[in-house]
Amino acid sequence: MTMDPAIAEPEPATRQPVLSLRGISKGFGAVQALTEIDLDVHAGEVVAIVGDNGAGKSTLVKILAGVYSHDAGSIAFDGQPVSIGSPAASRELGIATVFQDLALCDNLDVVSNLFLGREITKGTLDEEEMEKRSWSLLRQLSARIPSVRIAVASLSGGQRQTVAIARSLIGEPRIVILDEPTAALGVAQTAEVLNLIERLRERGLGVILISHNMADVQAVADRVAVLRLGRNNGNFRVPDVSYEEIISAITGATDNVVTRRAEARNTERNAS
Amino acid sequence: MSNTATAGSQAERAADLQDERLFHGEGLTGAVEGFIRRVRSGDLGSLPVVIGLIVIWAVFQILNPAFLSADNLVNLSLQCAAIGTISIGIVLVLLLGEIDLSVGSVSGLSAAVLGVTLTQLHWNSVLTVIASVLAGTVAGLIYGLLFTRFGVPSFVITLAGLLGFLGLQLWVLGPNSSINIPFSTWLVTFAQQMFLPPWAAYALAAVAALGLFWSDWRRSRRRRAAGLSSGSMSVMLVKAGLLLVALGVSVWYLATDRGVGAMFVFFVLLVVLMNFLLTRTRWGRAVFAVGGSVEAARRAGIKVNRIYISVFVLCSTFAALGGLLAAARLASVGASSGGTDTNLNAIAAAVIGGTSLFGGRGSAWSALLGILVIQSISSGLTLLNLDASIRFMITGAVLLLAVIIDSLSRRSRASHGQA
Numbered sequence: 066m067t068m069d070p071a072i073a074e075p076e077p078a079t080r081q082p083v084l085s086l087r088g089i090s091k092g093f094g095a096v097q098a099l100t101e102i103d104l105d106v107h108a109g110e111v112v113a114i115v116g117d118n119g120a121g122k123s124t125l126v127k128i129l130a131g132v133y134s135h136d137a138g139s140i141a142f143d144g145q146p147v148s149i150g151s152p153a154a155s156r157e158l159g160i161a162t163v164f165q166d167l168a169l170c171d172n173l174d175v176v177s178n179l180f181l182g183r184e185i186t187k188g189t190l191d192e193e194e195m196e197k198r199s200w201s202l203l204r205q206l207s208a209r210i211p212s213v214r215i216a217v218a219s220l221s222g223g224q225r226q227t228v229a230i231a232r233s234l235i236g237e238p239r240i241v242i243l244d245e246p247t248a249a250l251g252v253a254q255t256a257e258v259l260n261l262i263e264r265l266r267e268r269g270l271g272v273i274l275i276s277h278n279m280a281d282v283q284a285v286a287d288r289v290a291v292l293r294l295g296r297n298n299g300n301f302r303v304p305d306v307s308y309e310e311i312i313s314a315i316t317g318a319t320d321n322v323v324t325r326r327a328e329a330r331n332t333e334r335n336a337s
Numbered sequence: 338m339s340n341t342a343t344a345g346s347q348a349e350r351a352a353d354l355q356d357e358r359l360f361h362g363e364g365l366t367g368a369v370e371g372f373i374r375r376v377r378s379g380d381l382g383s384l385p386v387v388i389g390l391i392v393i394w395a396v397f398q399i400l401n402p403a404f405l406s407a408d409n410l411v412n413l414s415l416q417c418a419a420i421g422t423i424s425i426g427i428v429l430v431l432l433l434g435e436i437d438l439s440v441g442s443v444s445g446l447s448a449a450v451l452g453v454t455l456t457q458l459h460w461n462s463v464l465t466v467i468a469s470v471l472a473g474t475v476a477g478l479i480y481g482l483l484f485t486r487f488g489v490p491s492f493v494i495t496l497a498g499l500l501g502f503l504g505l506q507l508w509v510l511g512p513n514s515s516i517n518i519p520f521s522t523w524l525v526t527f528a529q530q531m532f533l534p535p536w537a538a539y540a541l542a543a544v545a546a547l548g549l550f551w552s553d554w555r556r557s558r559r560r561r562a563a564g565l566s567s568g569s570m571s572v573m574l575v576k577a578g579l580l581l582v583a584l585g586v587s588v589w590y591l592a593t594d595r596g597v598g599a600m601f602v603f604f605v606l607l608v609v610l611m612n613f614l615l616t617r618t619r620w621g622r623a624v625f626a627v628g629g630s631v632e633a634a635r636r637a638g639i640k641v642n643r644i645y646i647s648v649f650v651l652c653s654t655f656a657a658l659g660g661l662l663a664a665a666r667l668a669s670v671g672a673s674s675g676g677t678d679t680n681l682n683a684i685a686a687a688v689i690g691g692t693s694l695f696g697g698r699g700s701a702w703s704a705l706l707g708i709l710v711i712q713s714i715s716s717g718l719t720l721l722n723l724d725a726s727i728r729f730m731i732t733g734a735v736l737l738l739a740v741i742i743d744s745l746s747r748r749s750r751a752s753h754g755q756a
Contacts, residue, residue, distance in 0.1 A: 153638060168636040170629035172697035173622075181626055182637035189617040193556070197563040200353060213353065218750075 081144050082107050083239050083271045084129075084160070089138035091124055098124045099295045101138070106240060106271040111262060113274045113282040113303075116292035117315055122275050125292070126244055129273070130162040131155035142239075161233035162242040167225055169232075171218035175199060175210060178217050179232045202231050205268075206261055223254025230261055241265055242273040247281050259285045279308055291315055351566035368572045383691050385742050386706045389735075393710060397717035404717055407594035413709075413716050414597070415528075418604040419444075419663035421708035423683040424690075425611055426655030428704050429648045431687055432615075432628045434696025435484075435491040437652050439498035440683050443476050444660025445675025446502045449509040451524075451661055452516035452670030462522055466661065473657020474650055476502060481646030491649075499680070507672055515671035518664065528665035531599035535592045541602070542584035550577035600662060604705075607655075611701035624648060628697030659683070678729070685732065686711050689739040695747065710735065 082105035089102040099121045106112050116122050127133045129140075131152040139146055142158050149155045155162070169178050176192070176199045185191045185198075199213045208227045210220065217228060226246055233241050243262070247255040262285050265272050276282050282289060283303060291299040291314040299314035376384060397404040423440050430437045450469040454460045460468070476498065483494050510516070518525055533541065550573055557567040591597050615621035626634040627644050635641045663679070664670045688694060689710050690703025711732060718728045 152636070156638070164636070166632075168630070168633040170626045170633045170697070172629035173625060177622060177626070181622070181634070182639050184619045184622060186619060190619065190622065193559040193563040193565060196353065196560075196565055200565075 080107055082141075083143060085141040085144075087139050087141070089125070089128065089135050089140070091121075091128060091133060091135050097295055099128075099135070101296065102292070103297055104290055106273060108239065108271055109266055109269045110288065111266050111272040111274055111286045113276055113286035113289045114292060115276065115279070115282060115289055115311065115315060116298075119294075120292040120315075121295040122292055123244070124295075126162065126242055126273075126275060129155065129160055129240075129242060130164075156236060156238075159237070159239035160242065161236060161238035161240070163226075163229050163233050163244065163246065165245045165248060167229040169217045169225060169229060172216060174216055175213040175220075175228055178228055179213075179235055181232070183235055199231075202234060203227075206231055206234075206264055208261075209257075221254065222250050223257050226250065226254070226258055227261060230258075230265075234265075238270065240271045240273065242275070244275045245277065246274070247276065247278060255281065279311060282311075283308065293317055351564060354566050365569070365571050365575065368569075383700070383702060383706055386689060386691055386703070386710060386739070389689075389738075390706065390710055390713065393713050393717070397713070397720070401717070401720045404720055407590055409716060409720070411591055411594045411596070411598065413712055414591070414601040415666065416712045416716065417705075417708045418528075418598070418600040419659045419666060420679060420682050420686065420711075421604050421659075421704055422607060422662055423656045423659035423679070424686040424704040424708055425607055425701060426652030426659075427683050427687040428690070428692045428699055428701055429611070429624070429655075430491070430652045431692045431694060432624050432696060432699050433645065433648055434628050435645075435648075436684070437480070437491065437495045437498075437649070437656075438680065438684075439476070439480075439495040439502055440652065440656035440659075441675045441680030442499045442502035442506060443473050443653050443656040443675070444663065444679060445673075446476070446506040446509065447472050447657035447660035448664035448670045448674040449506045451664055452513075452518060453509055453511075455518060455522065456516050462524065466524065469661055470654060470657045473653040473655075473660070476657075477650035477653030478646065480653065481649035484649065485642040485645050503676075506675070510670070510672060513671075515669055518668045518670065520668060522665075524661070524665040525668045528600045528662055529668065532596035533599060533602060535588065535596060538588040538592065538597045539585065541597075542581060542588050545584060546577045546581035549580055550574070553577070600666070604662075608701050608705050615701055620644070620647070625697055630697075656683075678732075682708075682711050682732070685736040685739075688743065689736060691739075691743075693743050693747065694740065695743075707739075 084104075084106040086102055086104040089099055089104075090097070091099040102121070102125060104112070104114075104125075114122050114125065124133065128135050129149065131149045131154050134150065140149060141147065147158060149158065149160075170181065173181070176195050179199050179202070180195050185194050187194075196213060203210055203213070206227065208224070208231065210224055210227065217225060220228065230241070230243070230246070246258050246262070250258060259281060262272055262274065266287075274282070274286060286303050289299075289301045289303060289306065289311055290297065291301075291311065293315060298317070299311075301311065301314075394405065403409055423444055426440060427437060447469040450472045451465050454465040454468055455462060480491070480494055480498060483489055484491055520526070520529075553568065553573040553576065557570075557573065560567040588597060615624060623634065623639045623644050626637065626639060627641055631641060634644075660675050664674060686707030687699075687703055688707065690699075690705070690707030692699025692703040714732055714735060715728055718731065
C-alpha cells in the first residue's frame, strides 16, 4: 500500500500541473463520448482514471495519445496551450502511451523492441550502445529479464508489460499513460507492475493509470478521477476516500442499482 | 569453461550475463553447445538447407561422377545467378509476410525492354540496361502504391501483375518471337565469358575472411567497451579460418576449369549487400518489425507504408535485374523469357533457403542457399538425362519439404516459447 506522504502532499494550487485538460468534449456522430472533462496531472503523481465500460476512459486516452482529436476544450502542457494532432505529436510533447495490447514485435529481441523506431545509429545500428542502455534502463526499473537478446515472444506476460513500459521511457517522457496494465496479469506479476509504476513516480513522471481494478488503484494511485457517462463524476485523493465512495461515484451515487436495491428491500421490510 | 554461469561474483560479470537463469558457455565449446541448444529449441536457421545441400550433392555424385566436376560446378554457379538475384527480392517481400507472384513476368518484361531497345532502337547499351531495370522499379512502385492505398492483398495484386506484365512483355516484343542479343555486347560477355583470374578470386576469398574477422573483432571490442560480454578470440579466428579454407578450396577447384564467374560474384555481392542492409540499418530493422507485427511497427513510429513501397520496389527491381542476367546468359530474349519455372524457382529458392512464409524471419543468405539447392537438383537430373517432368516433381517435393520444416520449426519455437 502506498501512502507516501511526500508524494500525496503537493498542493495543486501552488504547483503547476504538467498536463492540464479543460472542458474537453468529443462526440462520435449522435453519441457524446466526453463532455467538458477537466483533468490535471502533476509531476511525480499517479492519477487513476476509473469508470464503467463506456464512461469515456479509452476515448480520453486516445485524445491524449493523438489518435483522436477533441471537438472542444483545451489541453495545456507545462502551462502552454498545445494541440495533439497525431501520435507523433503526442510523443514529441513528452506523452508516452502504453496501450493494453502492448504492441511489441514478437520476432524481435528486447533491445530491438525497446528502441524500435528510435534506433541509435552511428552510420549503422549501434547495437552495443542500445544494449548497454537497455540494461541500465531495465536495472533502474529493477526488471527481472534474463537476457535482452532473446525474442520478446519468450517472455512472460509481466515481463512483456515491463518491456512495453520501459520502451515508453526511452524517449524521456514527462507523462506516461498506462491503459489497463494489470488486466492480463497474475498476482505476482501485477505486484511487479505496481512496483514499476511507483518507480516511475519516483523518477518524477506524471502517470495516468486506467484501471478497472480498485485494489490496484488504491494501492498505487495518489488521486482518482472518476468518469461517468463521459463526464467528470468526482476527483478524490486516495488517502481520503473509501472503496465505497469510489464505487458510488462510478455507478452514480444517487441513481444506482445497488442503492435502489437496498431501498426496495427497506420499503418492503417497512411495509410488512 | 563454466556452462551455467553460477560461479564468480555479480560485479565481475558483464552487464548482460548477471542473471543466474542464463545459460552461458565460453570459448569454442561454449559456442558449439549454444548452437546445439538453439537447434533443439527449433531455431534451425540455415542448418536444414546446408544438410540438404550436402545430401543432394552426395546422392548426385554417387549417381553420376560428373556432377561434382569443376566444369559442372562452374555451370551451376552461373545458372544460380539470374534466378538467385530474383530470389533476393522474394526474400524481402516474404520478410514482410507478403508475396510477389509476378517476378517472372517482370523479369521477362525487363528482358524484352533490353532486347528491343538494344537491337531495334539501337540505344546505347548502358541506357538500355538502365531502362530495363527501371521497368522493374516502376512495376514495383505500382504494386507498392496499390497495396498501401487500396489495401488489396499482395497475392492478388501480383497475380494481376503476372498476367498484365506478361502481356506488356509480349506487346514490347511485338511480332518478334525471339531477339538475339549480339555476343559482342558487354552484358553478354559479362554473363558468359567473364571469369575472375585466380589471383583476384583468391584475393576476394582472403578479403571476405578478413572482413568477417574484422567485423567480429570490432563488435567484440565495442561490446567490451560497453561493459557487455564479448566473444572469444578463438571462436572468431576459427570462424574466419574456416571461411578462408572453404572459399580457398572452392576457388582452387573452380580454377581447374574456367574459374569463378563474374556474374556469380555479382550475385553473391548483392546478397552480402542486402544482408548488410537488413541487419545493420534502421530500414532493415523496420522490415523485420513490420513482418513481425504491422500494428506494433506503426505505433513505434515506423512509416509502414514507406517500408512496404520500398520493399515492393526493391523486389521488382531485383526481378528486372535477374531478367537482364538471364537474357545476357542466354544471349537471347523472347516470349518465353521469364516464363515457365522462373517464378516458381525464385519463390521456392527463398523458402527452401529458410525464409519463413509467415513473415519476420529469414535472411538474404537464404536466396543463395535456396537457389544452390534448386539448381543442383536441376543440374543433377539433367546429367542423369531425366525428363523435365521428373525435375518438376522432385523440385516440388523439395519445396514441400522446406515448407514443412518451416512450419515444424515454427511450432517447435512456439513450444519453446520463441514464436
